[in-house]
Amino acid sequence: EKSDLILFNSEYMRRYFLQNYPENAKKSRTVYNILDDRTIGKLKQEGDLDRRFCAFRSEKKKIVISVGRFCHEKGFNNLIKAFGLLQNKEDGVGLVIIGGGSLMESAKAMIQEGGLEEDVLLMGFQQNPYKYLSYCDVFALSSFSEGFPNVILEAMACGLPVVSTDCPSGPAELLS
Secondary structure (H helix, E strand, O other): OOOOOEEEOOHHHHHHHHHHOHHHHHHEEEOOOOOOHHHHHHHOOOOOOOHHHHHHHHHOOEEEEEEOOOOHHHOHHHHHHHHHHHHHHOOOEEEEEEOOOOOHHHHHHHHHHOOOOOOEEEEEOOOOOHHHHOOOOEEEEOOOOOOOOHHHHHHHHOOOOEEEOOOOOOHHHHHO
16 A cells, blocks of 8 residues: 555566456556666676586587576476487487576486486586577576566577477566
8 A cells, every 4th residue: 555656577477466456556567677788798708618518519519508496486307308309309409407406406317317418418507607598509498487587588688599488477478
């Protein structure tokens, strides 16, 4: 009651909120996150690449990359499974995942069980993921849920085409 304005970072989130609080419709707005593409342009050229990435990249024809926390919502288990299917049909493609988190060890086990150790590179957390994005061919978002996936905009700012799951909020608004 005391607020003058309620801001949401996606239209989906605003509509979801208004289902429970329709009386706030007149004071609710959607304001998408902004992206400083000039800074990303500088960062993608800054610093040396990890030598594991350079070796991996030199062995592959195409690289799919994803960035995020290793948690259930990011769906990396499905991304790894889908990549395994792709590997059966397309030789010379690699998958790089940048990020850390509680499910990273289970992702490593899944990679090993699928015999994908030579084709999937887990980079862990990277302070500057942009320099890696700019050396890849496709960005993949495998999330089950998102508010506003900044990483899609960041990948696009690095010149990558994006393949994304259609989770309830975020990607469809951005990619349309």
